[in-house]
Amino acid sequence: MNLQELFGKRVRELRQKQELSQEALAFKAGIDRTYMTSIENGKRNVSIQNIEKVITALDVPVKDFFASDIFIEGKK
Amino acid sequence: MNLQELFGKRVRELRQKQELSQEALAFKAGIDRTYMTSIENGKRNVSIQNIEKVITALDVPVKDFFASDIFIEGKK
Numbered sequence: 001m002n003l004q005e006l007f008g009k010r011v012r013e014l015r016q017k018q019e020l021s022q023e024a025l026a027f028k029a030g031i032d033r034t035y036m037t038s039i040e041n042g043k044r045n046v047s048i049q050n051i052e053k054v055i056t057a058l059d060v061p062v063k064d065f066f067a068s069d070i071f072i073e074g075k076k
Numbered sequence: 077m078n079l080q081e082l083f084g085k086r087v088r089e090l091r092q093k094q095e096l097s098q099e100a101l102a103f104k105a106g107i108d109r110t111y112m113t114s115i116e117n118g119k120r121n122v123s124i125q126n127i128e129k130v131i132t133a134l135d136v137p138v139k140d141f142f143a144s145d146i147f148i149e150g151k152k
Contacts, residue, residue, distance in 0.1 A: 045124055062147040
């Protein structure tokens with residue numbers, strides 16, 4: 001998996017942990033819902049400004065967001 | 077500082093630690109040198125595909141790249 005796909009996987013993991021719908025997270029992040037769906041599906045070459053919006057909306061420090069084993073296992 | 081600027085700051089930190097020139101890192105990452113300069117200066121809304129190219133070229137795991145206090149102090 002590439003980083004784009006791993007990023008989507010981690011967003012989904014955190015969103016579901018917080019029991020947020022994609023729509024709710026998209027709204028919080030100020031991002032269109034369909035754009036959020038494509039981010040989670042790893043289909044979007046998301047920009048760092050939108051990465052920041054999503055991570056901020058998930059209310060997780062950047063360090064913690066990327067401290068997940070998703071970014072290790074995924075790379076094998 | 078926003079994430080775009082913090083990302084650039086961290087790239088510069090790691091590049092200089094490895095005593096690489098911007099040109100050398102840009103070449104390793106397959107990115108244009110001027111693009112790399114703008115990334116380091118926090119002026120580029122860099123995409124996740126290019127983020128992956130740069131982190132891979134720095135030969136640092138994603139987790140370790142973002143485990144830096146740059147991403148904490150910078151956010152204050």
